[in-house]
Amino acid sequence: MATQTQKPVAGPDAASGAVPAPAPGRTRRLGRALRPGPAPGANGAALYRRWWLPWLWTLPAIVCAAAFGVFPFLNTVVLSFTDAKPLGGAANFVGLSNYTRMLGDDDFWLATRNSLLYAVIVVPLMVLLPLLLAVLVEKRLPGIGFFRSAFYTPVIASSVVVGLSWQWLLKDEGLVNTWLEKAHLIRDAIPFLSDPWLILLSAMGLTLWKGLGWYMIFYLAALGNVPRDLHEAAAMDGAGPVRRFWHVTVPGVRQTMLLVGVLTGIGSLRVFTEIYMLGSPTGGPGGQARTLPFYIRDVGLDPLSGNAGYGAAVSVALFVLTLGLTLLAQRLTKGDEE
Amino acid sequence: MRARRLTGSLTCLVVLSLTAAGCGLSGGGGSGDGEATAGSCKVDAGNVGSGKLTGDVKGGITFQTTNLKKDFGGFFKGVIDAFEKKYPGTSVKWIDDPGDAKFSERNVANAQACDLPDVINLNKVTATALTKAGYLLDLDKKDPGAGKPFVPAFWDSSTLKDSKGSDIHSVLPWYTGGVNLTYNTEMLEKAGIDPKKPPTTIFGLFEDYEKIAKSAKGKYYATMANPIWRIPADWQQMDIKVYSDDGKSFVFADDPRTTEWVAWMKRLYQGGAMPKDSLSSSDDPSTPYSNGQVAYGSTNPSFVRFVKQNSPSVYDRTGVGQYPFDKLGHTSGAPQYIGVASTSENAATALAFAKFLTNAENQTAWCKDPNVVIFPTTTASLEDPFFTEVTGDDPFGEARKVVAEQLKTATADEVVLSDPQRNAIVAEVQLAMQGKKSPEDAVKDAQEKADELLKQGS
Amino acid sequence: MTTSTPTATDTATATETTAAPRPARRRFRWRDYGRPRELVVRYLLLLFVLAITVGPLLWQFLTSLKSTTEDVFGTNATLLPQHPTLRAYEQVFDQVPVATYIWNSLIVVALSLTSQLLFSTMAGYMLSKPAWRGVKGVWLLLIASMMFPFESIMVSLFLSVRDLGLVDSLAGVWLPGFVGAINVLVMRAAFLAVPREIEDSAMLDGAGEWQRFRYLYLPSALGSMSVVAINTFIAAWDDFLWPLIVLRSEENLTLTLGLARLQTSSFGYDQRVVMAGSVISLVPVLVLFVITQRWFYKGVSSGAVKF
Known part of the structure; x- marks a missing residue:
């Protein structure tokens, strides 16, 4: 690590003792824990006198995002003003016509609606359910390692296996319908795989199923940071499990919840595989369960009939939509905090 | 304030990219200065334009197949060794693309990077796209005699359109699989259908489906609902014209039989001949056929092998019959093709290898593999007794006989739709089958949507 | 909802990972992990989630153990392989x-x-x-x-x-x-x-x-x-x-x-x-x-x- 240079060690007399420590017991102990390091040194005021330090630390991430994200995407933005073809060759500048075509295309709006709907339904559930699951497996119990690992398998199962399994569950004669019929809850099979709305809902179920384990570990890591004594204090005050969940756990993992919200939001707007698995390859009957990435694939990527320029315009729209919603969500949660 | 900064940077971004767009276009647009190009790639001038291909058969080339290594690794190693021995100083690097599903993405990326393999195994759709963009060698100009070894019906019909819309030969036909009907004889007999006498028209086949539905009483079905593999194959078999003569628009909706076909599909779907849930989720009858849930299996002759491997008990009841020729009078099997990239730096060697691979001797040797039903496309190979006197009366042998029979008249002029075009048409037919649209409207809308895709891509 | 009441064990596990000298290994006792009712509820919930997450995948796994003479699909196919074999893995x-x-x-x-x-x-x-x-x-x-x-x-x-x-x-x-x-x-x-x-x-x-x-x-x-x-x-x-x-x-x-x-x-x-x-x-x-x-x-x- 080249980072050794950065520490502003050993200020002249930073005088830890001189400051009247407000010191609730644990911070004093923390101080002791920190002491094995080099001599006590400079404090926050001297932070980043070397202005380039933060940039140095973030440089690899910036380079990666810029070179392998922003730069190729700028290319896409350029393409969106042309009539380029997926296989290259001469392209003409066509101004905004790709964008005007997009705004007048019913299929584009249908795909946008589906993508938005996906986000609206999936995001809140995906923020909450894995948290509940993490709370359930947080405690060390005999066999808990087995349960944690088992809950994680959907994340790593190959998509072929997942596709087959879910079709097997959701078919008209599949497991779900059979059970519901046996329980006399339904008389005719629920058309999970042939109704566009139900395909969308089933795909959301699939997304949640795959995401549960994935985000569970995010929360597990975060729960480790919720100070245990807060739980103890709350319990002492007579708060039940539900109240403690909302008043101690949730605020404690707030940052992670925001992160999961942003990630699942981005993911939902880009969902493709799940719809493809359940309604392939048209995107449900009549293509009515198509999402934006599905639409991009249909109009932009095909080597024979695709129009890379138009596909790029839709990609730009998807990007703007995603960024806009993320910033909006950011602002909303900020306001909530203050 | 933050909002203002954001708007500011967005404006910057747009201006920047517009400028870049202008630059990029002026840079790329000036290809009229005599330099040879294919797609956006500069190529060796000898590879395009008129005049035979010249150059020594020497140096290294790459050769790409699509997932053949697992089953036929030994065969291809042998062919490559033989070629390198015949032409000292050459070396062939074999790449085997592992995935079918993303095949086109990979080729698009390679083509854009001017880095296509020198010799490529292609299906008709990809070959069509690459030819249109100029990525494949024009064999009519570069090697006028290339078609000689092939069955004339196949060679004459395997032309593709170049960027100007004229028909050229840019690929060599390779092996072909053929089509057939595979069915559960027990279910057919129960419905009063003689498994030995397969129907000769598409609508005749539909009538059989209906009979099965009646006798099955909901316990099993005739076939899968998703119309995706029937479009445009069924229409072509019925001799419905799909494209206009100049290839610039679709005309299938003008034929009343298209609507009739859709109406039949709707009747079959709603009459219980097809599982309701198979409308869009799956077009693959492999699993349900092996399950004994549908009477008709896949039309790929090698499907019989899948049944044998996965459901020994259903295999015993499996029968094979000729695919209905209908009004077309023959099948238009889609052979696999071999193309030579015009971006190749070693085109002479690449072309030599392509011809070596598809020559009679190598085609015969490969197609004799006992585990598959594939047939050669050269005249000499098809005269081999192995293909003229097919023996064996198990379903596997039957499938071979059926395909050998149809290849006597088959052509290679399979109608090509791009995936999105086909999806757009299929989507409308699905709506009709569900009763959400009348067959007339569905066919009309399908043509409109497919036309839009055709226009945006040209 | 299912947040546990902190118990003595919680603190014990927390200390376990620190540099502090490990407490001598104690005999396993269920009641160290919580009240019986809470434990039952916890394990029931765990099993419920287990069924949802792993259930759909189980059939696929069992398929891989089937021998060539068995049907993979269909009414003749059984959930459990009749003659479990690792042949598929060898292949x-x-x-x-x-x-x-x-x-x-x-x-x-x-x-x-x-x-x-x-x-x-x-x-x-x-x-x-x-x-x-x-x-x-x-x-x-x-x-x-x-x-x-x-x-x-x-x-x-x-x-x-x-x-x-x-x-x-x-x-x-x-x-x-x-x-x-x-x-x-x-x-x-x-x-x-x-x-x-x-x-x-x-x-x-x-x-x-x-x-x-x-x-x-x-x-x-x-x-x-x-x-x-x-x-x-x-x-x-x-x-x-x-x-x-x-x-x-x-x-x-x-x-x-x-x-x-x-x-x-x-x-x-x-x-x-x-x-x-x-x-x-x-x-x-x-x-x-x-x-x-x-x-x-x-x-x-x-x-x-x-x-």
Whole structure:
């Protein structure tokens, strides 16, 4: 690590003792824990006198995002003003016509609606359910390692296996319908795989199923940071499990919840595989369960009939939509905090 | 304030990219200065334009197949060794693309990077796209005699359109699989259908489906609902014209039989001949056929092998019959093709290898593999007794006989739709089958949507 | 909802991981883990979730153990294999060079793990500090870089990788995602979760920034680092489309690509072998998870720093 240079060690007399420590017991102990390091040194005021330090630390991430994200995407933005073809060759500048075509295309709006709907339904559930699951497996119990690992398998199962399994569950004669019929809850099979709305809902179920384990570990890591004594204090005050969940756990993992919200939001707007698995390859009957990435694939990527320029315009729209919603969500949660 | 900064940077971004767009276009647009190009790639001038291909058969080339290594690794190693021995100083690097599903993405990326393999195994759709963009060698100009070894019906019909819309030969036909009907004889007999006498028209086949539905009483079905593999194959078999003569628009909706076909599909779907849930989720009858849930299996002759491997008990009841020729009078099997990239730096060697691979001797040797039903496309190979006197009366042998029979008249002029075009048409037919649209409207809308895709891509 | 009442054991486990001398191993007693009623409810819930998550996958696994004489599908097919056999697994190894594929995948994984852990920790830490100009901009850049639909930038990416001369190399597979924005954000969230007062008092105690990073932040982010590690592992292990585009030679293929061979052949395939292939690719990740899962739940309260 080249980072050794950065520490502003050993200020002249930073005088830890001189400051009247407000010191609730644990911070004093923390101080002791920190002491094995080099001599006590400079404090926050001297932070980043070397202005380039933060940039140095973030440089690899910036380079990666810029070179392998922003730069190729700028290319896409350029393409969106042309009539380029997926296989290259001469392209003409066509101004905004790709964008005007997009705004007048019913299929584009249908795909946008589906993508938005996906986000609206999936995001809140995906923020909450894995948290509940993490709370359930947080405690060390005999066999808990087995349960944690088992809950994680959907994340790593190959998509072929997942596709087959879910079709097997959701078919008209599949497991779900059979059970519901046996329980006399339904008389005719629920058309999970042939109704566009139900395909969308089933795909959301699939997304949640795959995401549960994935985000569970995010929360597990975060729960480790919720100070245990807060739980103890709350319990002492007579708060039940539900109240403690909302008043101690949730605020404690707030940052992670925001992160999961942003990630699942981005993911939902880009969902493709799940719809493809359940309604392939048209995107449900009549293509009515198509999402934006599905639409991009249909109009932009095909080597024979695709129009890379138009596909790029839709990609730009998807990007703007995603960024806009993320910033909006950011602002909303900020306001909530203050 | 933050909002203002954001708007500011967005404006910057747009201006920047517009400028870049202008630059990029002026840079790329000036290809009229005599330099040879294919797609956006500069190529060796000898590879395009008129005049035979010249150059020594020497140096290294790459050769790409699509997932053949697992089953036929030994065969291809042998062919490559033989070629390198015949032409000292050459070396062939074999790449085997592992995935079918993303095949086109990979080729698009390679083509854009001017880095296509020198010799490529292609299906008709990809070959069509690459030819249109100029990525494949024009064999009519570069090697006028290339078609000689092939069955004339196949060679004459395997032309593709170049960027100007004229028909050229840019690929060599390779092996072909053929089509057939595979069915559960027990279910057919129960419905009063003689498994030995397969129907000769598409609508005749539909009538059989209906009979099965009646006798099955909901316990099993005739076939899968998703119309995706029937479009445009069924229409072509019925001799419905799909494209206009100049290839610039679709005309299938003008034929009343298209609507009739859709109406039949709707009747079959709603009459219980097809599982309701198979409308869009799956077009693959492999699993349900092996399950004994549908009477008709896949039309790929090698499907019989899948049944044998996965459901020994259903295999015993499996029968094979000729695919209905209908009004077309023959099948238009889609052979696999071999193309030579015009971006190749070693085109002479690449072309030599392509011809070596598809020559009679190598085609015969490969197609004799006992585990598959594939047939050669050269005249000499098809005269081999192995293909003229097919023996064996198990379903596997039957499938071979059926395909050998149809290849006597088959052509290679399979109608090509791009995936999105086909999806757009299929989507409308699905709506009709569900009763959400009348067959007339569905066919009309399908043509409109497919036309839009055709226009945006040209 | 199911938050446990803290018990004596909780504290016991917390101490277990510290440098403090381990308490002598006690005899196992159920009541150490909570009240009986609570335990029953917990395990019932765990079993319920288990059925939902693993249930659908079980059938596939059992298929891989079936022998050739058994039906995989249909009314004759049974859930449990009648003559369980590992033949399908042998076939996978016969048909494709699994060891080479696994080795290649591991190289990509090793490269990714190193770069991701190092760089995402560094960037995540700095992004959690609001004290420098440009922090908002970098955050926005990273967030934005996650939003580009991959298919729309794929071709440009490939052109860059070609210009770097990395086509058909494992480095080309690794490079475009050598530090993922998502991991940076995970680390940022972990660092943000460290209570400010702890840092303040550490500062008052005279700890410099490097010390605070090393002895306060890093230990409390161990859990998140293991999350980054497992995420990275899976992303590198499972990726299909990008390696497919970059790699060509047989000797360079990764496991996912190599196993795709088993199921896409148009000449028929054996369902049992396909399933066996899936199981083979799943096992290493699962093993890694079993080993690392105890680390996820590690933070300020149970890391090297305790209070």
